[in-house]
Amino acid sequence: MTRTTESTGHGESRPRTVGGFVGAPSAARAAQLVRRAAGGADSAPVDITAPFTGLLTATLPQATDADARKVFDEARAAQAAWAARPATERQRVLARLHTLVLQRQEEILNLVQLESGKARIDAYDEVASAALVAGYYGRHSARILASRRVAGVLPVLTSARELRHPKGVVGIISPWNYPLALTAMDVFPALAAGNAVVQKPDNQTALSALWLNELTEEAGLPSGVWRIVLGHGGQIGDAFVEEPDYLCFTGSTATGKKLAKQIAGRLTGYSLELGGKNPMLVLPDAPVAKAAAGAVAACFSSAGQLCVSVERIYVHENIREEFTRAFVARTEALRLGAELGYGADLGSLTTPAQLDSVSAHVADARAKGARVLTGGRSRPDVGPLFYEPTVLTDVTRDMAVFAEETFGPVVSIYGYRDIEDAISRANDTGYGLNASVWAASGSVGSTVAARLKTGTVNVNEGFAATFGTVGLPMGGMKESGLGRRNGAEGLLKYTESQSVAVQRGLRLRPPRVIPPRLWTRGMSIGIRLLNRLPRR
Numbered sequence: 416m417t418r419t420t421e422s423t424g425h426g427e428s429r430p431r432t433v434g435g436f437v438g439a440p441s442a443a444r445a446a447q448l449v450r451r452a453a454g455g456a457d458s459a460p461v462d463i464t465a466p467f468t469g470l471l472t473a474t475l476p477q478a479t480d481a482d483a484r485k486v487f488d489e490a491r492a493a494q495a496a497w498a499a500r501p502a503t504e505r506q507r508v509l510a511r512l513h514t515l516v517l518q519r520q521e522e523i524l525n526l527v528q529l530e531s532g533k534a535r536i537d538a539y540d541e542v543a544s545a546a547l548v549a550g551y552y553g554r555h556s557a558r559i560l561a562s563r564r565v566a567g568v569l570p571v572l573t574s575a576r577e578l579r580h581p582k583g584v585v586g587i588i589s590p591w592n593y594p595l596a597l598t599a600m601d602v603f604p605a606l607a608a609g610n611a612v613v614q615k616p617d618n619q620t621a622l623s624a625l626w627l628n629e630l631t632e633e634a635g636l637p638s639g640v641w642r643i644v645l646g647h648g649g650q651i652g653d654a655f656v657e658e659p660d661y662l663c664f665t666g667s668t669a670t671g672k673k674l675a676k677q678i679a680g681r682l683t684g685y686s687l688e689l690g691g692k693n694p695m696l697v698l699p700d701a702p703v704a705k706a707a708a709g710a711v712a713a714c715f716s717s718a719g720q721l722c723v724s725v726e727r728i729y730v731h732e733n734i735r736e737e738f739t740r741a742f743v744a745r746t747e748a749l750r751l752g753a754e755l756g757y758g759a760d761l762g763s764l765t766t767p768a769q770l771d772s773v774s775a776h777v778a779d780a781r782a783k784g785a786r787v788l789t790g791g792r793s794r795p796d797v798g799p800l801f802y803e804p805t806v807l808t809d810v811t812r813d814m815a816v817f818a819e820e821t822f823g824p825v826v827s828i829y830g831y832r833d834i835e836d837a838i839s840r841a842n843d844t845g846y847g848l849n850a851s852v853w854a855a856s857g858s859v860g861s862t863v864a865a866r867l868k869t870g871t872v873n874v875n876e877g878f879a880a881t882f883g884t885v886g887l888p889m890g891g892m893k894e895s896g897l898g899r900r901n902g903a904e905g906l907l908k909y910t911e912s913q914s915v916a917v918q919r920g921l922r923l924r925p926p927r928v929i930p931p932r933l934w935t936r937g938m939s940i941g942i943r944l945l946n947r948l949p950r951r
């Protein structure tokens with residue numbers, strides 16, 4: 416690990432670069448990004464440290480509730496002019512952003528790694544996601560938002576259209592685990608629809624969101640349309656449920672439920688992208704080596720701190736031993752490392768709270784009789800928040816790891832004999848976010864997929880196939896969420912639908928001269944005939 420410090424002139428040294436790494440953005444650059452955050456004059460700033468080193472990455476202003484409300488007002492004032500631009504013009508900003516994200520990736524790869532502690536290859540997933548999302552809405556949003564003609568109640572005489580208007584100001588609350596990708600997925604479609612956005616990223620990963628905010632303005636977004644406020648969730652939470660015209664929340668199920676209760680009183684729309692306890696099913700005829708390699712990526716990307724990562728594997732007894740051997744061998748080959756480069760496969764956990772909760776899940780499982788096939792310990796020799804990728808077996812219902820989301824590099828393997836039993840155990844959870852099925856053929860895997868109660872299912876993949884296909888909606892069933900991001904749905908949720916019908920000639924109520932009974936008879940014949948016409 417390479418670090419650099421400079422003397423303060425008082426016999427101490429302080430990091431010259433973010434997190435103390437050579438090659439990382441300078442502290443001055445971090446401070447420049449921080450200045451984009453609104454508010455904070457009346458409250459104490461907080462220091463954020465790099466998970467790899469424990470050294471300072473940034474000192475962040477913390478907005479108060481009053482600061483956040485002022486920002487919502489300012490965003491509202493900026494929204495009308497943005498919404499007045501044609502959708503094609505708004506779309507062009509995102510198309511330019513697609514190119515810029517890919518061109519400027521080196522700086523953001525460093526920032527994402529420093530703030531989150533993830534391996535560079537996992538940070539690259541974020542760059543790819545942000546570019547894919549910008550590209551998708553940069554090409555398709557104007558078409559999806561275009562007014563839609565439908566057949567009017569009377570052919571020729573009624574012309575009917577559905578229009579889409581922006582909600583107004585959208586509030587977006589984001590977690591720390593995918594700071595670039597989730598910002599892109601939630602903010603870009605809101606902007607494309609003509610909304611202004613006020614976002615509250617997590618303090619831990621604020622620089623990544625601020626970086627993307629800066630780049631979006633470089634791509635042509637007028638300043639003031641996407642604002643960022645920082646703060647501890649509970650502190651400025653009220654502004655986010657009382658001020659926006661729509662709230663998009665990504666985070667834990669507990670916080671999502673709390674916000675939903677608060678916002679319900681205003682009858683304001685919201686979407687929730689929440690936690691998961693995602694299963695993988697390995698069918699008896701699945702290619703074992705491929706399934707084992709896929710499972711490693713599905714369980715340990717971003718050190719398992721990924722809402723769609725796999726935490727439960729159900730493997731058919733006939734291949735259980737072979738699969739487990741291959742999976743454990745591949746897991747043990749993963750290189751842990753705290754470096755700004757592609758030399759490590761697995762990074763660190765992001766916060767001390769994460770290290771505590773992951774350690775507690777494994778300790779509880781061990782104490783109740785689970786076997787640790789590999790891993791099961793923290794690695795302070797690599798960095799303060801490192802934890803080994805861990806594979807458990809003999810996991811029982813009384814263990815926390817059985818049903819609770821670990822949100823770390825810990826997976827349990829279970830055997831099964833009967834696919835019906837495997838499907839019912841996979842569905843036996845309050846969550847319903849993502850699932851993975853490994854089978855000899857895509858069609859067999861898809862048949863099983865249709866029976867899983869999760870918002871996304873990946874056949875012969877862990878999560879990347881659905882996550883990367885931006886045209887597909889992504890979100891959770893049951894306690895994993897409400898609403899969807901990505902695709903047309905992820906854009907239209909940020910709009911109000913308005914139906915406009917223009918009537919010509921014949922009125923739809925009986926004229927005085929025709930007796931109502933005659934009129935209704937004639938209408939009934941007409942309705943029957945109309946129902947036979949091929950109409951949209």
Ligand SMILES: NC(=O)c1ccc[n+]([C@@H]2O[C@H](COP(=O)([O-])OP(=O)(O)OC[C@H]3O[C@@H](n4cnc5c(N)ncnc54)[C@H](O)[C@@H]3O)[C@@H](O)[C@H]2O)c1
Pocket residue numbers: 588589590591592593597615616617618646647648649650651652653655665666667668669670671673674687688689690691721722820822848890891895896
């Ligand atoms: N479904 C998805 O797309 C998705 C994606 C990423 C993460 N997640 C889930 O997020 C969780 C991990 O994230 P986390 O620990 O940061 O979640 P969290 O709920 O603690 O925090 C998420 C965000 O909400 C803010 N917040 C917390 N309490 C708040 C309150 N009372 N009012 C307003 N804002 C508040 C936090 O500051 C943070 O910005 C996991 O459960 C994971 O599965 C889901």
